Amino acid sequence: MNINVLNYTIIIMGPAYGTQASFCAYQFCLSLLNSNHQLQSIFFYADGTYNANNFTNPANDEFDIVNAWQKLAQKYQLKLSVCIAAAQRRGIVNEELNHNIAAGFELVGLGELSEKVSQSDRVIQF
DSSP states (O other), rough: TTTTTTTTEEEEESSSSSSSSSHHHHHHHHHTTTOOOEEEEEEEEEGGGGGBBOOOOOTTTTTOOHHHHHHHHHTTTEEEEEEEHHHHHHHHOOOOOOOBBOOTTTEEEEHHHHHHHHOOSEEEEE
């Protein structure tokens, strides 16, 4: 392994809209992917779980951050992990009758975040 290559875990705690946190995290991830570094994990926690809401409907002239995360994950074969407990508290669920989690996002426990953090050289929170 090249000593200059670092593995990053990104934690997004900001909602899809209302703050710049999610958009800044997205831009940071793009920068990582266009460099020599590795993106170990993208984890949505607390209000960041709103990024996984399939019912988010931005105006035509606004940046569609949910769609941007989906395209990023698809293009680079990334997993978009969403804290299941935080998501459920905010009404984002993956239940048969009430499915509103956006495609490409996956509900996971905090154990997965802990594992990814232990495998990362850097952890950045937005």
